[in-house]
Amino acid sequence: MRRLRRAELPEDPAELARFLVGKTLVHDSPAGRMSGRIVETEAYLVGDPACHAYRGETKRNHALFLERGHVYVYFIYGAHYMLNVSADRAGAGAGVLLRAMEPLEGLALMRGSGKPTEIACGPGRLAAAMQITPQFDGGDFCGPGPLWLGTAERPVGEIGKSVRIGITKAAHLELRFYERGNPCVSGPARLRN
DNA sequence: TGCACGATAATCT
DNA sequence: GATTATCGTGCAA
Numbered sequence: 270m271r272r273l274r275r276a277e278l279p280e281d282p283a284e285l286a287r288f289l290v291g292k293t294l295v296h297d298s299p300a301g302r303m304s305g306r307i308v309e310t311e312a313y314l315v316g317d318p319a320c321h322a323y324r325g326e327t328k329r330n331h332a333l334f335l336e337r338g339h340v341y342v343y344f345i346y347g348a349h350y351m352l353n354v355s356a357d358r359a360g361a362g363a364g365v366l367l368r369a370m371e372p373l374e375g376l377a378l379m380r381g382s383g384k385p386t387e388i389a390c391g392p393g394r395l396a397a398a399m400q401i402t403p404q405f406d407g408g409d410f411c412g413p414g415p416l417w418l419g420t421a422e423r424p425v426g427e428i429g430k431s432v433r434i435g436i437t438k439a440a441h442l443e444l445r446f447y448e449r450g451n452p453c454v455s456g457p458a459r460l461r462n
Numbered sequence: 463t464g465c466a467c468g469a470t471a472a473t474c475t
Numbered sequence: 476g477a478t479t480a481t482c483g484t485g486c487a488a
Contacts, residue, residue: 311480319480329473346481347470353480366480393481435480458463 270419275338275411282356282363285337286312287446289354289418291425294370296399297415303375303399305389306422309368309447309454311433313353315361318438322362332407333364340416342396342406349393352401354410354418368392368434368445370399371453373422391455426450431460 270293279285287310295304313320313333321343322333332341333355341353341364357363370389372379379398381388389395401416410418427449432440434456447454447461454461 313480321480324474327474343480344472345479347472347479349481351480364480368480391481433480437479 270422273411273418273420275336278337278411280337280357282312282314282365283444285354285356286310286365286444287428289365289367290428290446290448291421291423293373293419293422294367294399295417295419296401297417298375298378298400300378301375303378304373304419305370305395305399306373307367307369308371308451309445309456311366311368311446312356312444313364313366314444315357315363317363317442319433319436319440319442320363322364326362330362333362334360335407338409338411338418340405340408340410342401342403344403350396350401350403351392352396352399352405366392367395369447369453369455370395371451372398386452390453429462431456434460 279288289307289310321330335355336359337356339355352367353364355364381398389398429447429449430443431445433445
């Protein structure tokens with residue numbers, strides 16, 4: 270496995286979301302390497318009312334406006350962090366939410382509970398498992414940092430598409446992508462197969 | 463398996 | 476003061 274270069278990332282947010290399914294997410298923490306195979310993502314587009322960047326740039330969503338491949342981390346519901354990859358061109362304001370991951374390396378280092386298939390099943394759990402903190406916000410997945418995206422460790426299966434989960438605006442758009450049948454995918458059963 | 467519900471805090475209006 | 480890209484628990488079937 271090697272690091273993905275920015276030039277390899279599709280510029281279009283929906284294409285990037287689809288591209289990232291099957292790729293590897295790596296956190297080289299002081300305690301050791303944690304990595305996982307991305308199995309579920311969602312795209313948030315320019316002009317999309319559900320996108321945090323929809324109402325313009327603020328201090329919180331600044332990272333969404335960086336060139337594609339940067340890290341956007343935010344805190345929600347008083348309890349959970351979400352990990353996103355910025356998308357589109359610099360200044361656009363779009364991103365891809367990483368929703369679920371199949372653990373590969375460093376399972377013992379990951380925070381959370383439950384079976385290995387459940388520890389990173391859902392965006393809040395994924396961020397908790399990978400020990401994502403606000404300090405990563407604004408960082409670069411394509412730079413030399415400890416948090417990065419790698420090539421696929423094994424071929425990706427069939428990719429399914431569905432509506433996004435947990436949103437109220439533009440809820441009908443099919444911008445969620447996942448590996449069909451993978452037990453680590455979150456959401457109701459009808460949105461996993 | 464599939465719902466309903468509350469916790470909890472940063473951000474923005 | 477409203478809103479929120481979630482999670483875990485609890486209960487019914």
